[in-house]
Amino acid sequence: MTTKLKGADILALGFMTFAFFLGAGNMIFPPLAGLQAAGDLGLATIGFLLTAVGLPLLTIIAVALAGGGLEALARVLPKGLALLLCVALYLILGPFFATPRTALVAYELGFAPFISAPGPLAQALYSLAFFGLTFYLAIRPGKLLAVVGKVITPVLLLLLGAIALTLMVAPPGVAGASVEAWHQAPFAKGFLEGYMTMDTLGALLFGLVIVNALKAKGVEDRRDQFRYLCMAGGIAATGLALVYVTLFHLGADSGSLVSNPKAGSDVLVPAIQALFGAAGLYVLAAVVTLACLTTAVGLTSACAEYFSLTFPRLGHVQVAAVVAAGSALVANVGLAQLIAISVPVLFFVYPVAIALVALRLLAGPVGQQRWGQQLVVAVTAAFALFDGLKAAGVTMPALLSSLPLFDAGMGWLLPASAALVVMALGRNRGQALAEAVEG
Structure with a gap:
């Protein structure tokens, strides 16, 4: 007999889901995007919310429908490609990009503003301490993360x-004009950001x-799991939307406070200081550090669990140690450089992830034919690869420039949509043929 959750349990589940997503990227990208899109804030914010809030919510629903x-x-x-994709995504979320970024954001927002000489050595020592603590927590299961969350x-x-x-009462500065790239395509820039x-x-x-x-709470019925997961996802999505809208407006109203910012921290720190003084910086530092630490521990644990189960010769502790050590090493490239390296990779990987989610959510109208x-x-993947190479600075054939978007x-969006249509038509023709044979 499955357990029914009470309202307080559902709210707690939603807060837990929100805490999972609350990390480095949530804090550093919206302020800079808001500053750069200040004159076109509405469309830029909507585009950003689609990929930063709407897609994660749809992904959670797709995962619930897929049962895994x-x-x-x-x-x-195919089995080999599926394994390659899973390994690649876990490495991206593990030691290659997402996990090192947590330490870099915690350093820039939670430590660097309070020391007299921030630099490569201070950053390296901070990363070692951060990921040493991450490893310690990741190999000790318990309720610590839930409490921190x-x-x-x-x-x-x-x-x-x-x-x-x-x-609303006293903006910290004056909004400026949009930079050219954001003014030309605010929705698309927000979507990609x-x-x-x-x-x-x-x-x-x-x-x-x-x-x-x-x-673990006794909810065994698949329909109940799906319903509660959608509720939790909705609560988390609402929280994330509030975070992003607030930080977009904070960045937009900080135009007179900063000049030539290179990262979101260059906008967020002076804006918070202008609003709340030094006390605000201390609160921001504590919250961001704990949020980044929670995310780092969660990602490290997830990577250790996946690789130790997929490759039984690898132990959970050993994988966690490699992820933590690798993350500490990668963190030395610095936040701006890490973000620059990750952009082409994400331009390729994200559309593939979107395609997998769409196939699960649209299984009813387009079918589930393997071909x-x-x-x-x-x-x-083919057209997303071109987008990724273009983002990396590789010159693309002129013919591709005529492709919409x-x-x-x-550039992947229209071809992927056409492939979905072909898949749906193939399913309908197959059904019509089967009905004709039966008739």
Whole structure:
């Protein structure tokens, strides 16, 4: 007999889901994007919310429908390619990009503003300490992360509420004009900027974690799991939307406070200081550090669990140690450089993840024919590769420039949609043929 959750349990589950997503990317990208899109804030914010809030929510729903995590969604691919995709995504979310970024954001927002000589040595020592603690927590299962999450979430929401109210009463600065790239295509720029949060990729990991948490509470019925997961995802999505909208407006109203910012921290720190003084910086530092630490521990644990189960010769502790050590090493490249390296990779990986989610959500109208699913993923990956190479600075053939949205970095969208249509038509023709044979 399955357990029914009470309202307080559902709210706690939603807060836990929100805490999973709350990390480095949530804090650093919206302020800079808001500053750069100040004159076109509405369209830019909507585009950003689609990929940074809407897609993670849809991914959680797709994971619930598939009855598993990334591995379940990737079953549409040949076994070898599915394994390669899973390994690649876990490495991206692990030691290659997402996990090192947590330490760099915690350093820039939670440590560097309070020391007299921030630099490479201080950053390296901080990363070693940060990932040493991450490893210690990742190999000790318990309720620590849940407790930290319960502290982080309400404190951050209070801080964001205070920012929102203060922005309405006394903005910290004056909004400037949009930079040229944002003014030309604010919606597309916002949409692509949402990739950088990596929340959709994170949802591929966290969705299964939430399902397992429901099972631990005695919720065994698949329909109840789906319903509660949607509720939790809705609560988390609402929280994330509030975070992003607030930080977009904070960045937009900070035009007179900063000049030539290179990262979101260059906008967020002076804006918070202008609003709340030194006390605000200390609160921001504590919340961001705990949020980044929670995310780092969660990602390290998820990577250790996946690789130790997929490759039984690898132990959980050993994998966690490699992830933590690798993350500490990669963190030495610095935040700006790490983000620059990750952009082409995300331009390629994100559309593939979107295709897998879409195939699960649209299984009713387009069917689940294996040939069609593989066609959609292959077409998406091929054109996303061109987008990624273009983002890396590789010169593309002139013919590709005529493809709709290619110049905006979304050249994959129309071909992938066409592949979905072909898949749906193939399913309908197959059904008509079967009915004719039966008749």
